[in-house]
Amino acid sequence: MSLAKRMMxxxxxxxxxxxAGSSLAxxxxxxxxxxxKDGETEQVASYKPSxxxxxxxxxxxxxxGKPGNPKSGLKWxxxxxxxxxxxxxxxxxxxxxxxxxxxGTLKKYAFHGKIGPTLDGVADRYTEGELRLIVVSAxxxxxxxxxxxPAFHANSGLNQVTGDCKDLAILSAERVEDVVAxxxxxxx
Amino acid sequence: MNGLKLISIAGSVAAIIFAAPALATDGKSxxxxxxxxxxxxxxxxxxxxxxxxETQAMQDDDFGNPAMxxxxxxxTGWSKKDGEAGKSCAECHKVGDIKGVGARYPIYDDKLKKxxxxxxRVNYCRKTYMKAKPWKYDSSNMLGMAIFINAQARGMPRSVxxxxxxAEFFEKGKKFYYARRGQLDMSCAHCHEKYFGQKIRMNILxxxxxxxxxxxxxxxxxxxSLHRRFSGCNKQVRAKSFKRGSPExxxxxxxxxxxxxxxxxxTPAVRN
Numbered sequence: 001m002s003l004a005k006r007m008m009x010x011x012x013x014x015x016x017x018x019x020a021g022s023s024l025a026x027x028x029x030x031x032x033x034x035x036x037k038d039g040e041t042e043q044v045a046s047y048k049p050s051x052x053x054x055x056x057x058x059x060x061x062x063x064x065g066k067p068g069n070p071k072s073g074l075k076w077x078x079x080x081x082x083x084x085x086x087x088x089x090x091x092x093x094x095x096x097x098x099x100x101x102x103x104g105t106l107k108k109y110a111f112h113g114k115i116g117p118t119l120d121g122v123a124d125r126y127t128e129g130e131l132r133l134i135v136v137s138a139x140x141x142x143x144x145x146x147x148x149x150p151a152f153h154a155n156s157g158l159n160q161v162t163g164d165c166k167d168l169a170i171l172s173a174e175r176v177e178d179v180v181a182x183x184x185x186x187x188x
Numbered sequence: 189m190n191g192l193k194l195i196s197i198a199g200s201v202a203a204i205i206f207a208a209p210a211l212a213t214d215g216k217s218x219x220x221x222x223x224x225x226x227x228x229x230x231x232x233x234x235x236x237x238x239x240x241x242e243t244q245a246m247q248d249d250d251f252g253n254p255a256m257x258x259x260x261x262x263x264t265g266w267s268k269k270d271g272e273a274g275k276s277c278a279e280c281h282k283v284g285d286i287k288g289v290g291a292r293y294p295i296y297d298d299k300l301k302k303x304x305x306x307x308x309r310v311n312y313c314r315k316t317y318m319k320a321k322p323w324k325y326d327s328s329n330m331l332g333m334a335i336f337i338n339a340q341a342r343g344m345p346r347s348v349x350x351x352x353x354x355a356e357f358f359e360k361g362k363k364f365y366y367a368r369r370g371q372l373d374m375s376c377a378h379c380h381e382k383y384f385g386q387k388i389r390m391n392i393l394x395x396x397x398x399x400x401x402x403x404x405x406x407x408x409x410x411x412x413s414l415h416r417r418f419s420g421c422n423k424q425v426r427a428k429s430f431k432r433g434s435p436e437x438x439x440x441x442x443x444x445x446x447x448x449x450x451x452x453x454x455t456p457a458v459r460n
Contacts, residue, residue: 035426036371087389113388139373148378150371158373165371165426 038081039175040168044155049133055141058129063136063153063173073182076175078108083152083171083179088115093186115148121188131183135176152176215399215451216244223450228381232451235394235403238385239459243406247458255335255404255411255456261328262336271320280317283340290341290453294442296354303357303438306334307413325413325432331402335411338401338455345452346399348445361443364436370427379421391460396421397448398441400457411456414441 045063052058062068077083078094086094090112097109122131134141138149152171161167171179213220219231236244246252267278294305304312310333311322323330350358365376379388380396387393401414415437419429430436 084389111390113386115383115386115388146382148374148382150373158369158371159367160369160422160427161371162423162426162428168371170371 035081035162036165036168038079039172040082040165040170041172042155042167042169043172044153044169045173047136049140050129052127052130052133054126055130055133056143057133057140058127059132059136060129062177063132064177066177068174068177068179068181070178070181070185072175073178073180076171076179077182082175085119085179086112088113088149089117089119090114091119091186093120119183119186122186123184124187128180128184132176132180135171135179135183152179215397215448220450224446227447227449228377229395229447232448233384233395233397234399234448234451234454234457235397235459236400236454236457238392238394243458243460247400247454247456253404253456253458255402255458258328258332258335258402258411259339259456261332262334263332265329265333266336271314271318273317273319275318277313280313286337287340288344290338290455291344291346292341292348294438294445295349296352296357298353301353303354303442305414305433305438305441306337307415308433308438310334310337326416331411331413334402334413335456338453341453342455343452345450346445346448348442348449350442350446354442357439357442358446360435361439361441364440365443370422370425372425374425376421395447396444397451398444399448399451400454400459402455403457403459405459407460414444 047059047061047063049057050060074094074097077085077091080087085091086109094109095112097105099105126134130141134149136153137151138147139151142149150170153169153173153176155167155169215232215234216236219233222229222232236247239247246254250256265277266283267276269276289306289309293309294303296302297304300312307323307325307330310330314320314322323333325331348354368375368378376396379393384393384395398414401417402411403417404411413432415432415434418437418440419432422429
């Protein structure tokens with residue numbers, strides 16, 4: 001949604017609250033803040049998948065034309081609203097970021113889920129282009145799996161998305177490249 | 189509350205006498221085999237099975253179960269006159285008469301031509317017979333009454349009817365259950381059918397069964413209705429949630445009850 005549309009939404013809500021004449025309604029209109037506010041974007045890069053080696057398809061070229069930054073990639077992967085990859089994947093290298101003398105690192109880097117396969121060694125199993133496609137759209141990468149893994153760079157074909165997140169892709173093209181850059185470091 | 193405590197004491201005596209095998213198929217320590225061959229599950233487990241030992245212990249002890257405070261609200265409310273008609277529930281029903289309601293509901297009501305769950309029934313009686321205002325699903329009055337009613341069915345196997353006029357609602361609920369939704373594009377089945385028992389970040393996924401509702405959630409610090417839980421699970425995948433009592437959630441409630449057909453009612457359950 002554009003900023004202008006958002007602003008309009010706010011003023012409509014306030015106008016409604018005023019006509020309702022209730023301070024309660026106004027308080028509620030104010031309280032209802034946007035949840036997709038971590039840089040989710042309506043800009044989705046166009047890409048042409050080509051034939052893959054280990055998967056049927058891959059996206060060979062960088063979505064931005066530039067290589068990503070693995071350090072930022074780690075940041076998106078542990079972010080609870082963005083990648084949150086460790087909610088489902090265990091990654092030994094990320095567990096290695098936990099420092100015994102820093103409880104903050106425990107909260108940030110520990111507690112990995114086990115819904116998907118471990119990502120250790122994933123760069124040995126897939127080409128860079130395949131990793132890119134997996135992050136962009138796991139549904140296209142694993143067409144027969146009815147996969148639970150979200151498409152991180154897609155903003156259409158979705159059902160009943162809550163107003164705050166409607167038409168927004170979770171990771172921008174730049175952030176996808178950052179994540180791919182980090183995944184490329186995961187060799188056995 | 190006294191009566192219920194006595195029952196649970198009597199229950200634990202019985203458990204000691206009849207020993208372990210009888211407990212193995214209550215969905216807590218051992219799974220149930222689904223009654224219908226159409227069930228997508230090969231084993232049925234209560235959410236109790238996946239909860240931490242401490243949480244299980246809280247549920248097991250009626251004196252320690254924080255939801256019993258709401259049970260007391262319901263028990264008191266049962267005989268409290270309300271509304272313009274100045275009647276109470278107790279003037280129309282004996283507690284014994286509503287014993288199995290928590291296991292049988294939701295039902296299709298032939299006269300009203302719609303699906304009724306416990307909350308809708310309570311509000312229907314309030315409106316029609318007591319001329320009283322409806323209660324909101326997660327108000328303490330409604331939570332108390334729903335806990336009081338469902339707790340009378342404790343230990344009874346879930347047994348909802350899905351044929352006849354209920355079939356249409358069952359199908360609608362099933363469709364809802366399997367539909368991907370939200371920015372994360374997941375269905376109920378992804379989390380509660382495909383991956384139950386697995387860890388997703390800090391949580392262990394259960395089968396998302398409804399036999400303990402209204403359930404006391406430690407995270408909420410109070411009990412919550414099943415429809416509140418639906419709404420939470422919808423929002424979690426960044427999908428629109430529906431109103432408590434909406435046609436969508438009513439149908440989902442029926443379908444979900446069927447997925448747990450045979451599972452003993454545990455209200456009020458305690459969960460993380």
